[in-house]
Amino acid sequence: MRELILDDDRIFPTEPAARAIARRIFTEIRDLPLISMHGHVEAAVLANDQPFTDPARLFVVPDHYVTRMLVSQGASLESLGVARRDGAPVETDPRAIWRMFCAGWRYFRGTPSRLWLTQQLYEIFGVTVEPSLETADQLYEQIDAKLHEPAFRPRALYQRFGLEILATTDSPLSDLAAHQVIADSEWDGLVVPTFRPDALVHINRAGWKDAVARLEAVSGVETGDYNGFLAALRQRRAFFIEHGARATDHGHATADTTPLEPADAERIYRSALNGSVSAVDAAAFAGNMLFEMAQMSADDGLVMQIHPGVVQGHDPQVAATFGPDVGFDIPLPVDFVRGLRPLLQAFGRDPHFRCVVFTIDETTYSRELAPLAGVYPAMRLGVPWWFLDAPQAMLRFREAVTETAGFYNTAGFVDDTRAFTSIPARHDVARRVDATYLAQQVAGGVLGLDEAIETAIDLTVTIPREAYPPLKG
């Protein structure tokens, strides 16, 4: 049995002088509130405040970072308890799933999952031995017992984690009932929705027509033509703002933001409603909708978050069997310079508009994103996301963008997680990386320590608070 170790100096530079500086900087930001402006925890988790079911369903089944690594080494998604769309049986014994995970612990060496999992196990659940086939059952019992204690319910953890705000990701069709429950409760946590219209703007995806019909129903605005569709979306944005929303979120295959002529938009929209739309038209419509959404953001103040460049369901058989978000989404190269040009020309210098742009194509950091964010006042760089949300990748981000865009054209850290208990660990890693990067600047004689501390605090709380301001009085 190996001891589970959580080094208090983890991620910091190894050179002692730089390490001491990093530790000094980190001390100033370690316990600042967590501002979680972009994530995938369901509001219902905090509305219902029910205990988490079991260790496997907390740590393994819903976390595609974890399942994809085990799949890459030969496990089937079924054996990891991931539900099939056809209802065919999958593993339901959480102990069996947990054992597979523990047996594969070594596959996570060198990955951020290992860091996040270790910190959760150690700090939240008091685990002090490494997961392995031998220790699996013991750890299962230890964690499972904790999960039944009141202190491990979601709302208690929210407070323990020091969350200042938690943004969820929500369909425009949502009635935001869970958010309302939280708002009506005596609990004082802040959980705000985020407007994510993907299912409505990608007009050749399965279910789009149904979604439009539901949009009409929930908005009370007729969606039979393109202008009605836009008006209905505006109604939902206003509804989201009433419920505390501060931002929208957009997942697209490309960064294209070219507006269509109104007649063309109308024509494509109607042909989609009639059930036939070409892939080219659908792509053009999606780009057009990013432009329309930017216009709406310039009007209503919702911050626009853009996440382009992903092949969803790279293996279509997996997608058909298990649906999305099971680890088979793969990045693509993105052309931000030409893609964002229409949006930035129209709104890039508009003081009422703000967009935060994310990428998992790190080749664009120094060539495209930093030069763009380093001049357009409306644009901020989203910090590393998804596959790049890891110590070395985050350091590469700072190294590649800071020299052109500085620190103040980036946005704060976003944890982007489905795993509620991983939120503190994810912010902890990001804060350590920023402390490390700043410490190297101090040790390298190009930044003063007081400036570095000020910058660290700005990156941790000032910038995210300013980047996502409240819109509701």
Add this chain to the structure above:
Amino acid sequence: MRELILDDDRIFPTEPAARAIARRIFTEIRDLPLISMHGHVEAAVLANDQPFTDPARLFVVPDHYVTRMLVSQGASLESLGVARRDGAPVETDPRAIWRMFCAGWRYFRGTPSRLWLTQQLYEIFGVTVEPSLETADQLYEQIDAKLHEPAFRPRALYQRFGLEILATTDSPLSDLAAHQVIADSEWDGLVVPTFRPDALVHINRAGWKDAVARLEAVSGVETGDYNGFLAALRQRRAFFIEHGARATDHGHATADTTPLEPADAERIYRSALNGSVSAVDAAAFAGNMLFEMAQMSADDGLVMQIHPGVVQGHDPQVAATFGPDVGFDIPLPVDFVRGLRPLLQAFGRDPHFRCVVFTIDETTYSRELAPLAGVYPAMRLGVPWWFLDAPQAMLRFREAVTETAGFYNTAGFVDDTRAFTSIPARHDVARRVDATYLAQQVAGGVLGLDEAIETAIDLTVTIPREAYPPLKG
């Protein structure tokens, strides 16, 4: 008030042993002459030798690195004194502009501008407090007073900086009168022109026909057909060589160098003269002209500098209002492997030809540029340029290219600046980066210290002297 600090060990590695080696290497190159073979200082500055006007017009207004960062944080170009093409009023009070700059000092943290500005303020102007809203007026007075002293005139600074040669960038239409004034003077500084024919080879840009007409006038060669056009360019190259030119410079959207059939070149040239040319033909003509220029370089010995991969005026409204070079030019991906192939096939092994290739698409370093420069004898890699002219980016350059191309297939540092007083600081940063890279090789046990010192000296003076040899007897 914060003290302005210029750490004498800035940029060096933080590990003490490696730092000591870097310092040792740097000692050998720190005071070597500055060879500035590529920049945008006007020859008139040294021909007239007039004092610089004021701190704002020295440090802020003409420097798009500085203005773009302030714009990204909400300043308008007008408020920074950048002239509008329509003559509409912009800020003219240099104290007001200087105050905006000082108030935004923190935005430059982590950028090379911060390094260059700090070194200029500290070493040239004796400033010892950090710019801020509070210190702005005091610094303004201090610098402004210096600017009126004879020791701060351009020629005196040229000597103080230890410049060995300063290359300007000039239109083929120029009469090089300022260069002639310098040559005729008793002052012994060396200021040479560089042949930059962009306005003549991009045949669909505004003003091209006028430029061709002026080419005919200044060259005395009829430009009514393509061969005349080429002959006129050759005449101007000869004229530049007479005035000391050693190189040409070429800014293109792509790296294409495909030659046209003479009849096609003739046809496109004539249709451009007649005022109608397609974008495709114009692009083909531009690629063809790189090939033609390579042929001329193989004939007359001017070193060919190629800078591809930029969208000029990404925001066309800004370009229309303020013109080029105000911070809205953005890099693009470049295909050097296929783009340069015609040129390299024809001239890449020609001992009379030399090209230096630059990029701001760093993804091409290890994949394209180092493999090409590592085999074609005529090709040298230009060192990091523009957005990449910064400590971490320059270190990435050495790390990405050295293992394939070594040190001796790179060209010397080029400062590429419009800001005359920033020249020493820019070379200082580059020399520190090279010392750091070499020190890491020595500390890592893969290079001897004596070899490292020899290499550092070669990179600093030997290689640039050899790369840009004098052509005039």
Add this chain to the structure above:
Amino acid sequence: MRELILDDDRIFPTEPAARAIARRIFTEIRDLPLISMHGHVEAAVLANDQPFTDPARLFVVPDHYVTRMLVSQGASLESLGVARRDGAPVETDPRAIWRMFCAGWRYFRGTPSRLWLTQQLYEIFGVTVEPSLETADQLYEQIDAKLHEPAFRPRALYQRFGLEILATTDSPLSDLAAHQVIADSEWDGLVVPTFRPDALVHINRAGWKDAVARLEAVSGVETGDYNGFLAALRQRRAFFIEHGARATDHGHATADTTPLEPADAERIYRSALNGSVSAVDAAAFAGNMLFEMAQMSADDGLVMQIHPGVVQGHDPQVAATFGPDVGFDIPLPVDFVRGLRPLLQAFGRDPHFRCVVFTIDETTYSRELAPLAGVYPAMRLGVPWWFLDAPQAMLRFREAVTETAGFYNTAGFVDDTRAFTSIPARHDVARRVDATYLAQQVAGGVLGLDEAIETAIDLTVTIPREAYPPLKG
């Protein structure tokens, strides 16, 4: 005369604590057997076991890493003894070639060739002074004398190097006679063939029709139609497996793996046999053949190695004069996400299939290759290859892929060399880089030392043994 130094801590981190850890890890793997599963040494070298001719023909003439660097600095391939296809005279005096190499020693500073050459000279041949024009003749004599000793014959060196297995690269047309000689001998070295069908699948290359005719002859299977062609390839694969082959190897311009409809494959195959095939059809056929080969691998168990993204003979005049592999092959960007999709959809989760994917386009590491290998169980990442087979590039590989794919989705180091005596030095460098990367993880507090040692051993021997299992009983 400079001393030739081989620092025992070379490549390790410079920070003392991290260096001590790296040294500790390296101690555990330094002397483990060499598993050389991908290279270009001819089996005949070990079948015949003749002495190497002379220093120039051992170190310079056949090594395109060496000749390309000397060419980039002005040497001609003729002067380096590289044979011309037209039989025109080239330098034949090995002393003259050796002198050119020694005189150019400084050009190799910072390159892996310098590391490999230094280690070979120092460890194998006992050289203690640096190559230079002054020392060239002395070194020539010293090495040449050794080459005549029995201990410097190939089989003796194989044993001295600690090789466990050496895979060669062979045409499907080969009778594998040299492998048979080795198998029949009393010598117990293990030399296995690798099936490389490039000449048969690129149907528009010169000599393809002849190759198909020879395929029919050696296989005894009629190749007049596409199915016969496939059957003949299957026959050769079986023959290779009988002779110990464990893998295939595929060099392609792109990563396309799209299968053709059988009728289309038939049509294109027949038109190629008739001597006319378009470039588009040839490319489609090549992609189709990768798919077919994957199918065959799923059937017979040969591990499929894919090396896409190279322009062969970037300078066609050099290619016409000297043939391939003389340093003028240049990388291209590769699209693995869309290219490999058909192959991965069909075989990526097939437990009987294994592919190892290599690249020299490092921009794909974090964006494409790590995400793909981090989920598809059949796919492993080939370690850095060719231009990227160097300390800093290998470190970038680990930094870019580990956080997404971990260590256990990579394959073991492959030396990929034509230079037999460089094999130990190449593995030594790779082991030092892995020790360094792991040491940084330990020093950075994110991995335990015992885990790091276990991982280092796995990367060195466990993973390559598992990645390329024996197929013959």
